[in-house]
Amino acid sequence: MTRLTLDELAQLDELQTAYISALDGKKMRSWLDTFDEDPAASYICISRNDVENGLRIAMMLDDCRDRLIDRCTFVDDIWAGTFQDYRTRHFVQRVHASRRDDGQIEMTSNFSVIFTPDDTGLPQQLAAGTYEDVIRMEDGACRFLSRKAVTDNAVMPRYLVFPL
Amino acid sequence: MDVQEAYLRDIVWPANYNEIPKEIFNRQDLYQAEIARIFRGPEWHPVAHESEVPNPGDFKTCNLADVPLLVIRGDDGKVRVFFNACSHRSTQIEVKPSGNRKEFECPYHRWLFNSEGELVGCPNQREFIPGFEKKDYPLAQPRQESVGGLLFVTLSPDTESLDDFLQEAKGSLMEVMAGDGRLKLIGYHRVRYLTNWKAYSDNDGYHPPLLHQAFTMLNWQGGEGRQYATTGRGHYCIETKLTLPQPTNLIRDTSVIHFRDEGRPKSSSVLALFPMLVASNYLNVISIRFATPVAIDEVEVTYAYFAHEDDDEDMVLHRIRQSSNAIGPSGLISMEDASVFHRVQIGNRAPGNAIFQKGVADPSRLGFEFRQNDESANLPHWEYYRAAMGFRRTAA
Known part of the structure; x- marks a missing residue:
């Protein structure tokens, strides 16, 4: 484990804001662009209670890049026009970041997501939890190898359309 | 007439079996009566698999x-x-x-x-x-x-035996649980839906394939099968031959809709027990949805997913990957269900009756055998509910 430089921390913040902007703007291809090209790049959204009990079913289990691409297809094409649309606001606070011995960065952040359904117009809390990330930062590029959104809420207040 | 029975005076239950008064989804006094008669009364409620x-x-x-x-x-x-x-x-x-x-x-x-x-x-x-x-x-x-390891409880001493409660649905329930109920828990989805418990149970078990755009976009046609309802509680079950979609370029990781041979007939089953259980065995996803009312317009559903005790680790992993992304509150071929639960509840605030159409050959008669895509299979369930809550059907 080594401490990161201010420039490296700034790159992590840029990645974090790109991720937030993509989801809050409902731009799934921009969300995909925050992940590494590695075929094993992954996004998992799962409840903390299930993680603690060793259960592996996830709300979203995109454990390879093909599934990340499919997630965009689900939202943009297959589900288009079928769900009650909502807008999110992600609030994210980095609480840990360091470089591992294998050269990858690990980062943990707290998140809080507010959502406003189009049909009610009333903002509500959608989820709170932590992002547990592994990030490749090389040659000026900085992308998620894996992002795991672990929700503190065991119960979701509604179905999820967009990743957290 | 006391407050508990005001709903019986106010709500007019139509003469036709295929018409349901929408007011029943929105009456607070009726909701309290349902908790007493159905959830604390002589019915069996599944609460866990062993x-x-x-x-x-x-x-x-x-x-x-x-x-x-x-x-x-x-x-x-x-x-x-x-x-x-x-x-x-x-x-x-x-x-x-x-x-x-x-x-x-x-x-x-x-x-x-x-x-x-x-x-x-x-x-x-x-x-x-x-x-x-x-x-x-x-x-x-x-x-x-x-x-089959699925535990039911009842809070009434008057409830008949579970076998008598389930009738023919017992065999269908065993089929959903891989034939022998020898299951292994692999995880959960837990979600709340802003809908009345009856709207949830009326729409989660049966709904038209038209709802699911994935079926259309993947050119995925349903197989032949049957749908029946039990005479006692109107539990209903859809049993069909499992069909698989044609090869597709729409999605890259087709494992989400891939069927692995389980050494059993290639079929799919969806079972809805009165009052709220939905259980299904579809592709390689074994799912039991434990649902309960939280408020008049809110339900909590715990989707429990299972592997079979004899599965090897590859099969368990396949079931985990498929269960997570295919069929659940954010699943490729089921996310739309959730949206409909909400929208039905909102629409039910409008006056009048909800009217079933598909498969209703004669609105003055109740049937128990249906074609697999008939929405009329929900009607015996509604008839049991009507009688249990004491509503009188208007004379024809």
Whole structure:
């Protein structure tokens, strides 16, 4: 484990804001662009209670890049026009970041997501939890190898359309 | 006529079997009466599969409407359902959704229960009522019976046996549970839907394939099959040959809709038991949805997913990957369901009746055999509900 430089921390913040902007703007291809090209790049959204009990079913289990691409297809094409649309606001606070011995960065952040359904117009809390990330930062590029959104809420207040 | 019965005076139940008055989804007095008659009354309610608590001391908590329950596998290997309330002053015993404990201690007066629900310790016993004995104060239990490891409870002494309650649906339930009920828990989805419990149960089991754009976009046609309803409670089941979509470029990772041979007939089953259970075996996803009302316009659904005890690790992983992304509250071919639950509840605030059409050959008669895509299979369930709640059908 080594401490990161201010420039490296700034790159992590840029990645974090790109991720937030993509989801809050409902731009799934921009969300995909925050992940590494590695075929094993992954996004998992799962409840903390299930993680603690060793259960592996996830709300979203995109454990390879093909599934990340499919997630965009689900939202943009297959589900288009079928769900009650909502807008999110992600609030994210980095609480840990360091470089591992294998050269990858690990980062943990707290998140809080507010959502406003189009049909009610009333903002509500959608989820709170932590992002547990592994990030490749090389040659000026900085992308998620894996992002795991672990929700503190065991119960979701509604179905999820967009990743957290 | 007292407040409890005002709904019977106000709501006009139509003469035709295929018409349901929408007011029943929005009456607070009726909702309270439903809790008493259905959720605390003579019906069986599934609360857990034994495989959710595989080891001695494993527990899970859940609610049957407003009644808190605690399911524990005892040191003797038996799974019991208790009220989640101390036998002293009724403090909630366990607060976690699930876990493992040797003993369960009430924090209020430190009464201590073992995994079989027996009271094994209580401080200051000498000051208790004369003749006090610990053996007289175990955690209280509702009546329970099980089929294929699926535990049902009822809060009424008058409920018939579980076999008589299930009728033909018992065989279908076993089919959903891989034929023998030898399941292994692989995880959960837990979600709330802003809908009345009846709107949830009316729309989760059966709904038209038209709802699911994935079927259309993948050119995925349903197989031949049958749909029946039981004469007692109107439990209904759709059993079809499993068909698979044509090769597609629409999605890259087709494992989400790939069927792996399980050594059993390639079929799919969706079962809806009165009042709220939906269980399905579709592709390689074995799902039991434990649902309960939270409020008049809100339900909580715990989708429990299972592998089979004989699965190898590859098959378990396949089921985990498929269950997560295919069929659930954010699943490729099921996310739309959730949206419909909400929208039906909103639409039901409009006056008038909901009118079933597909498969209704004669609105003045009730059938029990249907074509697989007929929405009329929900009607025996509605007829049972109508009679149970005391509504009189308008004369034709």
